[in-house]
Amino acid sequence: MSKISITKKTAWSLILKINKSIPCVRRNIININEKIAKTEIQLSYDIKNNLIKESNILFNEDTENLLRIFFPIIFNYKKNQYIAHIAQSLDGYIATESGESRYISGKKNLEHIHMLRAISDFIIVGANTYIEDNPKLTTRLVKGDSPKIFIFDPKGIIKEKDFQSNSTHLSGNHKSFLQLIKSRKRSIIYIEGGGKTISYFIKKNLLDRLHVCLCPIIMGGGRASFIEERYIKLSDTKSYKPNHYKMGEDILFDININ
Numbered sequence: 001m002s003k004i005s006i007t008k009k010t011a012w013s014l015i016l017k018i019n020k021s022i023p024c025v026r027r028n029i030i031n032i033n034e035k036i037a038k039t040e041i042q043l044s045y046d047i048k049n050n051l052i053k054e055s056n057i058l059f060n061e062d063t064e065n066l067l068r069i070f071f072p073i074i075f076n077y078k079k080n081q082y083i084a085h086i087a088q089s090l091d092g093y094i095a096t097e098s099g100e101s102r103y104i105s106g107k108k109n110l111e112h113i114h115m116l117r118a119i120s121d122f123i124i125v126g127a128n129t130y131i132e133d134n135p136k137l138t139t140r141l142v143k144g145d146s147p148k149i150f151i152f153d154p155k156g157i158i159k160e161k162d163f164q165s166n167s168t169h170l171s172g173n174h175k176s177f178l179q180l181i182k183s184r185k186r187s188i189i190y191i192e193g194g195g196k197t198i199s200y201f202i203k204k205n206l207l208d209r210l211h212v213c214l215c216p217i218i219m220g221g222g223r224a225s226f227i228e229e230r231y232i233k234l235s236d237t238k239s240y241k242p243n244h245y246k247m248g249e250d251i252l253f254d255i256n257i258n
């Protein structure tokens with residue numbers, strides 16, 4: 001097979017295209033044959049081992065990493081797939097004590113966050129984050145549609161006046177979110193933070209994939225990434241086998257939780 005180079009943009013368009021037409025048939029090896037702009041892309045992908053086995057593409061680090069980060073998400077056939085991303089300092093903080101978090105990670109990670117939004121059907125964002133950050137939660141840095149937004153607000157602190165103008169945002173607890181997605185065949189649900197919301201989904205054993213972006217800053221204190229309300233012995237902790245991807249000066253830990 002003669003090899004062709006593709007840009008990161010082309011690789012991203014491929015991911016978006018596949019995500020829109022994902023077949024319901026479960027297979028271990030997926031054969032992809034897609035035309036993106038004028039480029040014919042052929043590859044076979046081993047889902048279990050997250051490996052591109054054969055292809056007509058000459059990969060560089062950016063394009064290969066992009067496929068290896070997003071293929072396990074789009075080729076997951078679960079009805080409701082929950083993915084979370086959090087950017088944290090070297091000492092494990094996601095915001096200062098007063099709630100400042102823009103920006104802990106660099107440009108490449110910001111683009112990655114927008115890509116996670118673009119492949120998702122819903123974003124779940126915590127009520128504290130929604131109020132404190134007033135985030136736009138769009139995909140403005142990349143190609144792809146912005147997903148629907150659900151504010152995780154079990155205490156009901158969000159009032160109608162808090163909703164961003166022209167938005168169709170919804171809020172509530174986890175039960176009301178499940179009601180919202182009940183009739184859907186397949187949903188990718190991206191949990192954008194903060195720490196309390198992500199920890200809630202981890203505790204309920206609902207999280208499928210966790211992206212932790214480790215950023216080379218030391219904050220010395222602030223809001224924690226993960227909140228555990230009980231005393232844990234080191235011997236009780238679970239160890240994961242993440243993949244690592246360099247994003248500028250940051251490192252993304254990609255963890256398959258289940």
Ligand SMILES: NC(=O)c1ccc[n+]([C@@H]2O[C@H](COP(=O)([O-])OP(=O)(O)OC[C@H]3O[C@@H](n4cnc5c(N)ncnc54)[C@H](OP(=O)(O)O)[C@@H]3O)[C@@H](O)[C@H]2O)c1
Nearest residue numbers: 086087094095099101126127128129193194195196197200
């Ligand atoms: N670095 C990053 O990647 C990143 C990403 C997103 C957000 N952030 C930062 O994260 C901070 C906010 O995060 P956060 O952890 O304080 O809150 P959060 O996750 O944004 O909001 C969670 C909301 O759910 C409520 N809640 C009620 N019951 C809960 C339960 N059982 N489990 C979990 N939550 C429950 C919380 O109330 P209570 O607060 O009263 O408990 C809170 O209102 C902001 O400063 C934001 O800037 C950082």
